Amino acid sequence: MKRKFINRLVKFSAATFSMLALAGCATNAEAGSTAAKDSEDVKFGLITATTGGAAAYGISIKEGAELAVEEINAKGGAQIDLLIEDEKGDKNEAINAMNKLVHKDNVLAVQGPMLSGTMFAAGPIAQQAGIVALGTSTTADGITDIGDYIFRNAVPEALAVTAAVEKSHEALGYKTVGIMYSQNNDQMVSVYNTLEAAFKEVGVEVVAVETFADGDTDFSAQLTKIKEINPDMLAVASLYQEGALIMKKARSMGIEQPVIGSNGFNSPELLKQAGEAADGAIVGTPWFPGKDAEIVKDFREAYVAKYEREPDQFAAQAYDGINLLYTAFENSGSATDRAAFRDALAAIEDFEGVTGKFEFDENRDPKMDIQVLQVKDGEFVELTK
Numbered sequence: 001m002k003r004k005f006i007n008r009l010v011k012f013s014a015a016t017f018s019m020l021a022l023a024g025c026a027t028n029a030e031a032g033s034t035a036a037k038d039s040e041d042v043k044f045g046l047i048t049a050t051t052g053g054a055a056a057y058g059i060s061i062k063e064g065a066e067l068a069v070e071e072i073n074a075k076g077g078a079q080i081d082l083l084i085e086d087e088k089g090d091k092n093e094a095i096n097a098m099n100k101l102v103h104k105d106n107v108l109a110v111q112g113p114m115l116s117g118t119m120f121a122a123g124p125i126a127q128q129a130g131i132v133a134l135g136t137s138t139t140a141d142g143i144t145d146i147g148d149y150i151f152r153n154a155v156p157e158a159l160a161v162t163a164a165v166e167k168s169h170e171a172l173g174y175k176t177v178g179i180m181y182s183q184n185n186d187q188m189v190s191v192y193n194t195l196e197a198a199f200k201e202v203g204v205e206v207v208a209v210e211t212f213a214d215g216d217t218d219f220s221a222q223l224t225k226i227k228e229i230n231p232d233m234l235a236v237a238s239l240y241q242e243g244a245l246i247m248k249k250a251r252s253m254g255i256e257q258p259v260i261g262s263n264g265f266n267s268p269e270l271l272k273q274a275g276e277a278a279d280g281a282i283v284g285t286p287w288f289p290g291k292d293a294e295i296v297k298d299f300r301e302a303y304v305a306k307y308e309r310e311p312d313q314f315a316a317q318a319y320d321g322i323n324l325l326y327t328a329f330e331n332s333g334s335a336t337d338r339a340a341f342r343d344a345l346a347a348i349e350d351f352e353g354v355t356g357k358f359e360f361d362e363n364r365d366p367k368m369d370i371q372v373l374q375v376k377d378g379e380f381v382e383l384t385k
Helices: 002-040 055-074 091-104 116-129 157-172 186-201 220-229 240-252 268-278 294-307 313-332 338-346
Strands: 042-048 080-086 109-111 132-135 150-152 176-182 205-212 233-237 259-261 281-285 351-353 356-360 371-376 379-382
Touching: 042 055, 042 091, 042 313, 055 080, 055 294, 055 313, 080 091, 080 313, 091 109, 091 116, 109 313, 109 338, 116 132, 116 150, 116 186, 132 313, 132 338, 157 186, 157 233, 157 259, 157 281, 157 371, 176 186, 176 220, 186 205, 186 233, 205 220, 220 240, 233 240, 240 259, 240 268, 268 281, 294 313, 313 338, 313 351
Parallel strands: 042 080, 042 109, 109 132, 132 150, 176 205, 176 233, 233 259, 259 281
Antiparallel strands: 281 371, 351 356, 371 379
């Protein structure tokens, strides 16, 4: 009797163990399935300014990026988890945001920071960690010199401003120019240097140079000096806030010359704040909303439907930026291998975005065509003779 009980106990224990083992295998299989599913998704960071003085650019960037994520995720397959940090246009905020995304959130790549100055501050953190930082609005010279993990699809001011100078000189034939620039903004100092070199190259004499600071509101003294010299053309390196005030004051003082603007002029806010005074502003940009291309029309339609306003250059470049990152993720085959992702991003060729056909050069800067536009009757149109 005792022996039979022991045998039954052994059989029961064995059966119970087998059931537990099978249950364990099932649990492990389910966990493995979940892990595999999770591994298909990818985390990207976005550092942009949704508050502060540069928020108009930053909100456009956020909206363009979120629209791209929404469209990609709607197709099924690997999903994007976009983690957004507000840099406020401040270097310390950008540094904190980069550290959080890189070391705490463990994103695969970061789009941003937004401004050239904040990229110079926070980009080295990404470089040291071996994680891609893609600038979609960082146009100052030297951005990609930070290191081989720093990319941008933002057209450098050296290309955009030079194109604006060359095209405007060809169209308008001016001989002298006065320059105004923000001396406490890294990007605008870079633009000033580019303007000087570009004007010299086409044989235009710089007859006046005046400086100001971000946040200034009174430009009477600078414009009075420029009016006395009366150059054929005016060039302004600033964000849209100062640019709009400068153009309004200039027009009120009888300065009617066309104005070549920096990348900061590529915002509907310039037109809104400057009003009729914005007419005559000239900019170089990769984004032309009037381009006859289906991809541009579809993007504009989707953006307007979602946000009830037209996209600007910053929304377009952010939209392309997310699609570039996702393409590199798919090509690399990993949501965690940052080195493989970096190499896959650098290898992208003939990418068709809403800003045009695109690839990176050997310095991880964009190779693409530049449009030169001029404001007429409150909207940007192609500059013609």
